[in-house]
Amino acid sequence: MLNSSILKKFTLFFVGFAFLASCDKDFDGIGSDIVGDDHSDFEKEFVDVNAFSIKTGVVETTNLPVNPLGIFSNGKFGKTTANFVTQLELATENPVFKNVPIERLKTVILKVPYFSHVEDVNSDGVTTYKLDSIYGDRTATMKLSVYENGYYMRDFDPNNNLQAQKFYSDQDAVFDAAKRGTDDSGNSVTGGLPLNNASAVGQNTAFVFSPAEISIPAATEDGAATKEAPQMRMELNKNFFHNKIISTPSSNLVNNNIFKNHFKGLYFQIEEISGGALSMLDFSKGTITLTYDDDKATIIDGVETVNGTVEKTLVLNLKGNTASLLKHTATPESNDYEIADGIDKLYLKGGEGSVAYIDLFAGDNAALEELRVNAITNNWLINEANLVFNVEQTDMINTIDPNRLYVYDANNSRPLLDYSFDGTENRVKPKYAKTYHDGIAQLTGASGDSDRKATKYRVRITEHVKNLIYKDSTNVRLGLAVTETIANIGNLSVKVPPTQQTKKIPLTSVMSPLGTIISGSTSATPADKRIKLEITFTKPN
Structure with a gap:
């Protein structure tokens, strides 16, 4: 007969496995099968962020693994x-x-x-x-x-x-x-x-x-x-x-x-x-x-x-x-992009384009420290942490959506720990590897439809947030860019950097000809569309 300790471990493993399996579904369903009267110890916290986008200007294009050739008019992005x-x-x-x-x-x-x-x-x-x-x-x-x-x-x-x-x-x-x-x-x-x-x-x-x-x-x-x-x-x-x-x-x-x-x-x-x-x-x-x-x-x-x-x-x-x-070349459709300040809406574009920067906890060290104290004192366990980006779909009419977004450590020009932890592969479509770290566009319609459009992107940064909460890691500024392929994590220089963090940007952003417009984090953005950090905790009863 199993003793109570082994039974408890088995039960915890089974619940954890069920939760991870649910994470591979559409993100709107995260925790939906386990939050209820019988599992009230799973709770979601929403953390404010500050975000803005900025044009890179001229970028280095030395020895790219893949290069564009041709002429492309892409709606809002000229x-x-x-x-x-x-x-x-x-x-x-x-x-x-x-x-x-x-x-x-x-x-x-x-x-x-x-x-x-x-x-x-x-x-x-x-x-x-x-x-x-x-x-x-x-x-x-x-x-x-x-x-x-x-x-x-x-x-x-x-x-x-x-x-x-x-x-x-x-x-x-x-x-x-x-x-x-x-x-x-x-x-x-x-x-x-x-x-x-x-x-x-x-x-x-x-x-x-x-x-x-x-x-x-x-x-x-x-x-x-x-x-x-x-x-x-x-x-x-x-x-x-x-x-x-x-x-x-x-x-x-x-x-x-x-x-x-x-x-x-x-x-x-x-x-x-x-x-x-x-x-x-x-x-x-x-x-x-x-x-x-x-x-x-x-x-x-x-x-x-x-x-x-x-x-x-x-x-x-x-x-x-x-x-x-x-x-x-600017076009009549691209006027908003040419003059945008990139706060209420974030403009992301590959090539000689634009990237965004995100400060978790809205740069408020006191808010981060409060969450650290609560989590450590009360033995909260982080199950998952996601950044969710909503696409401004009205602006993206006649504009091709990028397949994926990439979140990185902008202070040090390197991928987050979650990138390294994710060993998932896709041999048929290598661009879709590291599916748990995600960043892949969530689309309207059904597979096979010719007119599907991106509605949102989700990037899991669970390991990064765990380090912030439990290991007192530095709350670095995060970068956000479109990516042509997730496999390459190199960086290239910006000729005249507009900010300290923009001295280098991801090589895969330089490779991509595409762009997207996502909702920002200001009060001008509807609350349900703002960029948020969503953290799912297990909180002991």
Whole structure:
């Protein structure tokens, strides 16, 4: 027979397990199954906070893992034009060309994969894809020009004690002024034609982010076509690359350090025709492939003899230093955002945008100390602590909601303890990992509806609050930002920080093109919409 001590432990475990299970449901139901006459020891405390949002201004965009490219008008947040610049690296350093005249250079193909997923495969084996991480009018045509970058992207800054060189969102004018194109002979010239000047206008003057499967014809009549997932795929000027790579002195290709000085990279410039779309791209997976015929040589008795030709390839990877180049343009819809002070409503926007700051207990140390004394003296146990943010849905009409918000320690530019404690994963959708820490948008409608909108966001900060109450930790200012992915917790610099805490902001906010407007914490905000810290305690009877 179980003794009373073991029985009590088992009962406590069962109640705790039931409570945790309930936490995975919509937050409005937290504790709803356990608060009642039989469980009156569970109580919720509401703690006031002070919150405000502030525009970051120009932000660092050095070497982002994912970069935007395109044009995106997002309702209240105006229009963003996103260009991109990258260095190039030889996949094989010090290549050797025996005899490759221009007529032997068959193709020069640039490829950058899109984020996509399969929707259907028909009976003929044709795969239908849908593009992910793309915003705006997916059918919009734009002008995309790819130039030679003429501005050297050095690794270290000689004006800052040789610290790592930083590149900023406002440097498009610098790269635009230095860009180089090609003349009719393939020479690199200022003011020349873009490198993507093929006759197929879908690759340049009528560019669109196409979800179509790529079918590459077979090299022989009896061969099968090669099929690839959707991608930016374009032919580049063969004369230019023959001059720049094959005909250049071999000393320019010895290693990638020298090569990056010889060929400074590519500059992607997008221009609006009518409307636009913006896609998030992992340019580091991009390549330029030169396919050419070279002499096929054999050595017999120490003598080299040419015996026909052999097809070869040389690959350039889109790797090295990169920068996302952003231009914000106000629109009639974005007037509120342009002039807002960010108190009654908080404006959160990725890229060259805005973040918010939150002071728990409204900065009132006496209120925090009172709660500490009550909790410790009366043996209150914290079950859960949540920050809840209500979306100003009327303002978010015609504006795309971000999937997630991120709360962090703004004083020290690092994640909260709750981030580290949450080991939940989502292998199918990595952006939705750490689901217990949360921050994921709660949506209207049912799964599968095309018009779902965010109503609120909840972020669990239980471990952070436990440390405040029981371990007398510092009540640091918290930061709040949109996030493109929860997996990356790095930070980037703000060029001219408006506040001490804004010297650095989360890298994932810089990556995101989206924004949201949430209710503030002032008396001008309806009480049921204000930002609150909700703490659920177990209070012994």
